[in-house]
Amino acid sequence: MVDPAGDNIATVRHLTRVFTSRRGMFGPKRTMRAVNDVSLDVPRGKVTGVVGESGCGKSTLARLVLRLIEASAGKVLFEGVDLGTLPAADLRKLRRRMQMVFQDPYSSIDPRYTIRRALLEPYQVQGVTIDAAAARLRIDELIAMVGLSPRMADSYPHQLSGGQRQRVGIARALALNPSLLVLDEPTASLDVSIQAQIIGLLEALKNDLGLTYLFISHDLSLIRYFCDRTVVMYLGRIVEVLPTSRTEPRHHYSRALMDSNFEPDPNRRKVVNRLAGEIASPFDLPPGCAFAARCPAATELCRRERPVLAQHGLGHQIACHHPIG
Amino acid sequence: MTTLASTEFASSTLGKVLLSPRGGLSALCLAIVIICAVFAPLVSPYQYDIQNLPLANREPSWAHWMGTDEFGRDLLSRIIHGARTSLTVAVVAIGISVAIGMSLGAAAGYFGGLFDRLVTAAVDLSWSFPEILIALILIAIVGPGLGSTMIAIGIAYLAQFTRLTRAQVMALKNETYIEATKNLGAGHFHIIFRHLLPNALPPVIVAGMLATGNAIILEATLGFFGLGAQPPTPSWGGMMSSGTAQIFIAPWIIIFPGLAIAITVIAINLFGDAIIEALDIRNRLRDA
Numbered sequence: 001m002v003d004p005a006g007d008n009i010a011t012v013r014h015l016t017r018v019f020t021s022r023r024g025m026f027g028p029k030r031t032m033r034a035v036n037d038v039s040l041d042v043p044r045g046k047v048t049g050v051v052g053e054s055g056c057g058k059s060t061l062a063r064l065v066l067r068l069i070e071a072s073a074g075k076v077l078f079e080g081v082d083l084g085t086l087p088a089a090d091l092r093k094l095r096r097r098m099q100m101v102f103q104d105p106y107s108s109i110d111p112r113y114t115i116r117r118a119l120l121e122p123y124q125v126q127g128v129t130i131d132a133a134a135a136r137l138r139i140d141e142l143i144a145m146v147g148l149s150p151r152m153a154d155s156y157p158h159q160l161s162g163g164q165r166q167r168v169g170i171a172r173a174l175a176l177n178p179s180l181l182v183l184d185e186p187t188a189s190l191d192v193s194i195q196a197q198i199i200g201l202l203e204a205l206k207n208d209l210g211l212t213y214l215f216i217s218h219d220l221s222l223i224r225y226f227c228d229r230t231v232v233m234y235l236g237r238i239v240e241v242l243p244t245s246r247t248e249p250r251h252h253y254s255r256a257l258m259d260s261n262f263e264p265d266p267n268r269r270k271v272v273n274r275l276a277g278e279i280a281s282p283f284d285l286p287p288g289c290a291f292a293a294r295c296p297a298a299t300e301l302c303r304r305e306r307p308v309l310a311q312h313g314l315g316h317q318i319a320c321h322h323p324i325g
Numbered sequence: 326m327t328t329l330a331s332t333e334f335a336s337s338t339l340g341k342v343l344l345s346p347r348g349g350l351s352a353l354c355l356a357i358v359i360i361c362a363v364f365a366p367l368v369s370p371y372q373y374d375i376q377n378l379p380l381a382n383r384e385p386s387w388a389h390w391m392g393t394d395e396f397g398r399d400l401l402s403r404i405i406h407g408a409r410t411s412l413t414v415a416v417v418a419i420g421i422s423v424a425i426g427m428s429l430g431a432a433a434g435y436f437g438g439l440f441d442r443l444v445t446a447a448v449d450l451s452w453s454f455p456e457i458l459i460a461l462i463l464i465a466i467v468g469p470g471l472g473s474t475m476i477a478i479g480i481a482y483l484a485q486f487t488r489l490t491r492a493q494v495m496a497l498k499n500e501t502y503i504e505a506t507k508n509l510g511a512g513h514f515h516i517i518f519r520h521l522l523p524n525a526l527p528p529v530i531v532a533g534m535l536a537t538g539n540a541i542i543l544e545a546t547l548g549f550f551g552l553g554a555q556p557p558t559p560s561w562g563g564m565m566s567s568g569t570a571q572i573f574i575a576p577w578i579i580i581f582p583g584l585a586i587a588i589t590v591i592a593i594n595l596f597g598d599a600i601i602e603a604l605d606i607r608n609r610l611r612d613a
Binding site for chain 2: 066068091092093094095096099100102103104107108109110111112121122124125126169172176
């Protein structure tokens, strides 16, 4: 299938992932849709952000897009190739084109590997023949690219700080010259000052190397700063797609997320509308809108009928019966 | 003077083991036993199998430090050669155990599913019998001898290494670096052999070390029953067994091999403990 616009590096269609669990040994089987019928385009050369609270399925979505876990339904096209039907050997070859930066820099490098060895591993794994001198040169280049000092090459991960380790994680992801980088909350476990450095590095790398990012985060202000397009998820579904970083959110949940951001300037602070009500259990979702129990504008219609994602203006998609404005 | 090199040695794992009192003492004992085993023909004062019936059952003297046995053979020489038998059997047996146990445990822990359940069931089943019973049953099937003793002891200790490796691998496979490596396009082989097994190795090595001590006892027990090394090959258990007949007229025949077993096993256990302490892996061993 050729995607109509032709400029999407990855296309996700009706992607669903169901997890099942049992309550006790003989209890009834319970199913949970971590990602539920998600369709998404990742335009080439842009930063697509996915935002939502903990447990909304964004990390699962990231792993599904890379087929690190198998989808229950739906498909992912990466550069026109359906990952779901790709044989394992071909998928492993294709992995050099799509890489991931992980949330926890403390456990994303084998503690027994030096940085140099960790950076060499992508080439070994992919069977790239590279002689010792060229490998050394390339690793020095990668280390410089992410702003680390060359003398760190022979350090072990436990000798580096969180920010330095995250830079190693980025260098490792870049080693094979990927075109798509999935960033799974790459700054969530770092200090705020380090976060800014990492975001700055990611921006520079994107411009220098022409990368495409799928950026997963729970921090809407970071997403709005960094991303060209923003996808808001709630309990496994997309509730709103914001086509530009300046588009005002119109879904009540996105609005609440926006409002929850801390405003450093006291004169610009506004009264925060705290969400009342309980977050619905992902195991048995209500028939209507999943957000209805917490939504200030919910009506009988919302509790009865689930709103579908519909176009409201150019590229702006909202799944709400009563959008703001 | 404390030089940088000596400080570095003191903070390394080996340094921590050797510089602790029990680690150093047990290492010394083990070194003596190992040297005896390796250079047995050179360090033993007599040949172990030369009989001298007029000198039978002589008590310890300057000529025969540990006395002679019922055939007039020098006991010290036989104990030195017996160290060879005991250590070889124990090390080879535990080697078999570790190799097979790690492979089974890693495969079961990594792949899970039906294979894991079968392995776990088999391991739990064999875990519920004492090692000596398993070893006796196996020797009853294969027949006595040095080779079958090694195999029997190796299989008797299989369960604990399978369990330990499986538990390690199951914990490690959820680490982010495993997922990160998978995302680089690595296959199962690479992930198991380059990441999971090297990280699972330290506790397995220590458990193997401690099991070697138990294997020496098991070998001696089998030798005592006449199921291990066959005469005239000296084994500590076999020597004690033949000493039971002379226990009232020549007690040293049974005492000295017994002491050799005790000292070796205590040294191995203390050394293992010192390593556990130095590597700080007591928790990981207990979990499994």
